Amino acid sequence: xxxxxxxxxxxxxxxxxxxxxxxxxxxxxxxxxxxxxxxxxxxxxxxxxxxxxxxxxxxxxxxxxxxxxxxxxxxxxxxxxxxxxxxxxxxxxxxxxxxxxxxxxxxxxxxxxxxxxxxxxxxxxxxxxxxxxxxxxxxxxxxxxxxxxxxxxxxxxxxxxxxxxxxxxxxxxxxxxxxxxxxxxxxxxxxxxxxxxxxxxxxxxxxxxxxxxxxxxxxxxxxxxxxxxxxxxxxxxxxxxxxxxxxxxxxxxxxxxxxxxxxxxxxxxxxxxxxxxxxxxxxxxxxxxxxxxxxxxxxxxxxxxxxxxxxxxxxxxxxxxxxxxxxxxxxxxxxxxxxx
Amino acid sequence: xxxxxxxxxxxxxxxxxxxxxxxxxxxxxxxxxxxxxxxxxxxxxxxxxxxxxxxxxxxxxxxxxxxxxxxxxxxxxxxxxxxxxxxxxxxxxxxxxxxxxxxxxxxxxxxxxxxxxxxxxxxxxxxxxxxxxxxxxxxxxxxxxxxxxxxxxxxxxxxxxxxxxxxxxxxxxxxxxxxxxxxxxxxxxxxxxxxxxxxxxxxxxxxxxxxxxxxxxxxxxxxxxxxxxxxxxxxxxxxxxxxxxxxxxxxxxxxxxxxxxxxxxxxxxxxxxxxxxxxxxxxxxxxxxxxxxxxxxxxxxxxxxxxxxxxxxxxxxxxxxxxxxxxxxxxxxxxxxxxx
DNA sequence: TTGTAAGCGTTATCAA
DNA sequence: TTGATAACGCTTACAA
Numbered sequence: 223x224x225x226x227x228x229x230x231x232x233x234x235x236x237x238x239x240x241x242x243x244x245x246x247x248x249x250x251x252x253x254x255x256x257x258x259x260x261x262x263x264x265x266x267x268x269x270x271x272x273x274x275x276x277x278x279x280x281x282x283x284x285x286x287x288x289x290x291x292x293x294x295x296x297x298x299x300x301x302x303x304x305x306x307x308x309x310x311x312x313x314x315x316x317x318x319x320x321x322x323x324x325x326x327x328x329x330x331x332x333x334x335x336x337x338x339x340x341x342x343x344x345x346x347x348x349x350x351x352x353x354x355x356x357x358x359x360x361x362x363x364x365x366x367x368x369x370x371x372x373x374x375x376x377x378x379x380x381x382x383x384x385x386x387x388x389x390x391x392x393x394x395x396x397x398x399x400x401x402x403x404x405x406x407x408x409x410x411x412x413x414x415x416x417x418x419x420x421x422x423x424x425x426x427x428x429x430x431x432x433x434x435x436x437x438x439x440x441x442x443x444x445x446x447x448x449x450x451x452x453x454x455x456x457x458x459x460x461x462x463x464x465x466x467x468x469x470x471x472x473x474x475x476x477x478x479x480x481x482x483x484x485x486x487x488x489x490x491x492x493x494x495x496x497x498x499x500x501x502x503x504x505x506x507x508x509x510x511x512x513x514x515x516x517x518x519x520x521x522x523x524x525x526x527x528x529x530x531x532x533x534x535x536x537x538x539x540x541x542x543x544x545x546x547x548x549x550x551x552x553x554x555x556x557x558x559x560x561x562x
Numbered sequence: 563x564x565x566x567x568x569x570x571x572x573x574x575x576x577x578x579x580x581x582x583x584x585x586x587x588x589x590x591x592x593x594x595x596x597x598x599x600x601x602x603x604x605x606x607x608x609x610x611x612x613x614x615x616x617x618x619x620x621x622x623x624x625x626x627x628x629x630x631x632x633x634x635x636x637x638x639x640x641x642x643x644x645x646x647x648x649x650x651x652x653x654x655x656x657x658x659x660x661x662x663x664x665x666x667x668x669x670x671x672x673x674x675x676x677x678x679x680x681x682x683x684x685x686x687x688x689x690x691x692x693x694x695x696x697x698x699x700x701x702x703x704x705x706x707x708x709x710x711x712x713x714x715x716x717x718x719x720x721x722x723x724x725x726x727x728x729x730x731x732x733x734x735x736x737x738x739x740x741x742x743x744x745x746x747x748x749x750x751x752x753x754x755x756x757x758x759x760x761x762x763x764x765x766x767x768x769x770x771x772x773x774x775x776x777x778x779x780x781x782x783x784x785x786x787x788x789x790x791x792x793x794x795x796x797x798x799x800x801x802x803x804x805x806x807x808x809x810x811x812x813x814x815x816x817x818x819x820x821x822x823x824x825x826x827x828x829x830x831x832x833x834x835x836x837x838x839x840x841x842x843x844x845x846x847x848x849x850x851x852x853x854x855x856x857x858x859x860x861x862x863x864x865x866x867x868x869x870x871x872x873x874x875x876x877x878x879x880x881x882x883x884x885x886x887x888x889x890x891x892x893x894x895x896x897x898x899x900x901x902x
Numbered sequence: 903t904t905g906t907a908a909g910c911g912t913t914a915t916c917a918a
Numbered sequence: 919t920t921g922a923t924a925a926c927g928c929t930t931a932c933a934a
Contacts, residue, residue, distance in 0.1 A: 269679065270678075271621075271679040271680055271681045272615050272619065272679075272681075275616075276613055276615075279612065299643035299644075300639050303642060303643060304639075321623070321659055322660045322661075322662050324650045335608055339609065339610060339611040340611055340612040341611045479849050483849075506845075506846060509819050509850065510849065511826070
């Protein structure tokens with residue numbers, strides 16, 4: 223572990239020049255540059271990121287806030303690992319390291335302190351809840367001018383940097399796919415209405431039905447909590463009305479699969495299943511039996527874009543909220559071929 | 563953003579005393595402590611983690627190295643998110659932040675530079691491959707005395723800190739479960755033999771069969787790469803010998819489910835399925851149809867223990883390699899009740 | 903083009 | 919029990 227001083231000595235220059243060469247700043251004679259690089263190479267000198275951060279008052283870290291996932295499994299790990307990978311890939315391109323933090327169940331994360339303590343230069347919030355305290359915490363972040371971006375959650379009336387997918391369109395596509403095939407009694411198993419996400423799905427469902435000349439039957443609207451278990455519970459209700467219900471659209475794959483399981487537990491055979499469309503197109507979708515049609519959400523790209531916004535805030539300000547397109551992936555669960 | 567200096571002034575003490583109070587070091591008069599805390603509170607003073615790290619030459623970060631997962635899906639996201647959660651939970655208890663890094667496909671990560679640059683104080687390697695370059699990189703880490711821990715991979719002949727699950731026992735349990743139910747022709751779909759993990763499973767299978775008075779039939783030994791696709795491919799072979807093969811033990815759930823899918827694609831009905839046991843007990847296991855029996859691996863706990871070892875190296879040195887117990891979870895795929 | 907030196911916000915040592 | 923002060927290793931004016 224050679225010091226910068228040694229490098230300077232060996233190269234016969236000042237320490238400042240070593241820094242200049244290594245940072246590629248300022249005008250430097252080619253000969254000097256070569257000598258420094260050589261010396262630094264020979265001594266195996268590696269500058270301390272710590273000292274550099276300190277001197278620049280920039281940590282070089284991008285904070286990523288994850289919700290409290292373990293054990294609960296409410297949300298799919300797929301969802302987060304894709305986004306995290308997208309964020310990681312773009313962060314690396316920008317020379318940023320990822321500092322990941324988990325939310326603690328009861329308490330609200332003190333986002334601003336992370337900045338004040340200078341642990342992070344910017345942050346991406348993945349598991350934002352939509353409640354008073356959380357909003358207040360994020361608003362403070364905004365007020366203090368810290369760069370941040372919220373994923374998968376829209377805060378109405380604010381103009382935070384947000385990256386989300388077009389769930390209105392995704393849901394509309396799902397519904398139209400079903401109505402186009404002649405399904406008329408479509409149950410919609412939504413997630414908690416407190417998520418902007420769920421609200422958008424609701425909107426898309428309404429739109430899709432309307433375009434098909436139909437209306438939402440409130441009795442066909444169910445609410446789960448995005449867990450498989452809640453899908454199983456919904457199956458109890460669906461099973462009872464199976465003579466009329468001919469299709470199920472669930473707000474995520476886990477619930478859709480939960481419903482399938484619930485029906486099966488109640489002795490409903492696959493041949494008698496209603497059509498199914500899920501949401502997220504997680505890897506569980508293709509593992510399901512029958513393979514589950516699902517609305518694909520570009521999680522990886524969403525992660526990349528969030529980082530881009532933070533790196534180019536000027537441009538991002540033009541449209542703080544980015545909505546990525548969703549796409550319907552049709553599989554056996556809703557294809558007429560299978561169902562015929 | 564008040565400075566320490568202001569706090570010192572307001573409290574009528576020196577800056578050094580402010581630090582002492584906030585760090586809880588040294589003897590301090592209660593009255594002074596109170597005044598400092600009060601002043602610091604009133605001014606909203608938050609010490610800079612950056613400056614602190616710099617002064618202490620400790621980043622306060624625990625590095626976590628993840629393999630390159632996105633898109634590939636070779637490994638289950640479940641696996642990593644559980645471990646990461648375990649690591650995160652224990653890291654938080656120890657006041658450490660998590661710096662996560664992804665491996666890049668082609669290149670070997672330069673672990674030592676992370677330490678030399680002082681980005682991290684210790685590190686946990688999750689996706690260690692077993693090849694020459696990787697081993698060399700890790701050996702260097704060891705040589706330079708940096709604290710690190712390898713998860714889920716054993717390097718024979720080295721005495722690195724390692725945390726793994728007892729895959730010999732897990733596999734033995736799986737096999738005994740099958741033999742106990744009278745299955746005689748058990749196909750074992752293993753992962754690449756280059757992983758220590760796969761080798762241990764092989765050993766467990768051998769042991770289990772031996773205890774049942776049987777021997778491994780080499781023709782019943784298949785090798786996949788832990789992906790669902792490789793399970794589907796294996797199904798081609800299994801389907802052909804379905805008249806003799808009565809059970810399948812796969813080295814992970816994804817492959818087990820892949821085999822199920824492959825068989826189904828080939829028109830094999832669930833009633834005619836062989837018994838199945840998978841491995842990892844990922845959430846996919848209970849979503850499978852039929853629900854997949856699987857060997858549970860305590861990923862979360864493994865993450866916690868890895869951090870503990872790094873925090874208490876003296877004790878960890880007693881037994882650098884920790885093997886956590888595995889457990890068989892029996893579900894419909896292998897239970898005689900279902901199969902009868 | 904290069905050197906000198908101030909400064910970054912702590913911690914930690916030494917005196918008092 | 920507290921204060922003064924020297925590190926810590928880098929960046930970055932400013933001078934030369």
